[in-house]
Amino acid sequence: MTSSSHTSGGFGEHGPGSGFPGxxxxxxxxxxxRSTFEKKVMPRVSxxxxxxxxxxxxxxxxxxxxxxxxxxxxxxxxxxxxSAGSVYPTLQLLADEGMITAEESDGRKTxxxxxxxxxxxEESADRATPWEATGSTRARMGALPKAGVELAQAAAQVARTxxxxxxxxxxxxxxxxxxxxxxxxxxx
Numbered sequence: 001m002t003s004s005s006h007t008s009g010g011f012g013e014h015g016p017g018s019g020f021p022g023x024x025x026x027x028x029x030x031x032x033x034r035s036t037f038e039k040k041v042m043p044r045v046s047x048x049x050x051x052x053x054x055x056x057x058x059x060x061x062x063x064x065x066x067x068x069x070x071x072x073x074x075x076x077x078x079x080x081x082x083s084a085g086s087v088y089p090t091l092q093l094l095a096d097e098g099m100i101t102a103e104e105s106d107g108r109k110t111x112x113x114x115x116x117x118x119x120x121x122e123e124s125a126d127r128a129t130p131w132e133a134t135g136s137t138r139a140r141m142g143a144l145p146k147a148g149v150e151l152a153q154a155a156a157q158v159a160r161t162x163x164x165x166x167x168x169x170x171x172x173x174x175x176x177x178x179x180x181x182x183x184x185x186x187x188x
Contacts (some may be wrong), residue, residue, distance in 0.1 A: 008137070009119070038138055050086050051090055053082075054090055054091065055094070055120060055121040056121060056124075057110065057186055058117065058121070059113060059125070060101075062110045062111060063111060064108045064109060064110050064111065065084065065091060065109070065111070068087055068091075068111075069082055069083075069084065098114055099116055099117035100113055100114060112152055155170060155174060
């Protein structure tokens with residue numbers, strides 16, 4: 001290998017420090033988008049939402065903690081993935097209140113509703129679950145930023161590894177996408 005192949009940092013001929021204008025800029029935009037979406041788009045969920053959601057899910061079937069976290073993420077379209085630090089304390093609180101019981105099997109605790117827990121879940125059954133109440137907003141707010149981040153990742157990859165012709169073509173695609181997005185707003 002020549003010394004010039006080491007200076008590209010493994011990013012190909014268009015990586016950061018390669019002198020290709022825009023490669024570092026794409027990375028900067030990607031990082032800015034990611035941090036903006038994480039801070040502003042993903043809404044915080046209250047402790048009551050976690051409680052109501054756990055009761056709602058356990059009313060359907062017994063689950064272990066990881067299943068609860070995964071199911072919430074799935075049902076919210078990926079916009080709400082509660083941390084173990086919010087789900088497990090909620091499970092402990094519900095157990096302390098006599099709303100759920102835990103059975104250990106194969107090193108995992110599977111949680112089930114007690115009669116009191118089932119009664120509380122039934123009382124709130126007519127209310128929308130947190131992902132239903134805000135689902136369309138969360139899904140809309142989560143899907144669009146996710147698509148934007150994925151687009152930025154693809155553009156960054158083209159900048160890192162693409163030929164000059166591929167980079168030019170990617171720029172045209174992105175410009176067209178921008179025009180079409182503005183067109184969507186202009187129609188409404």
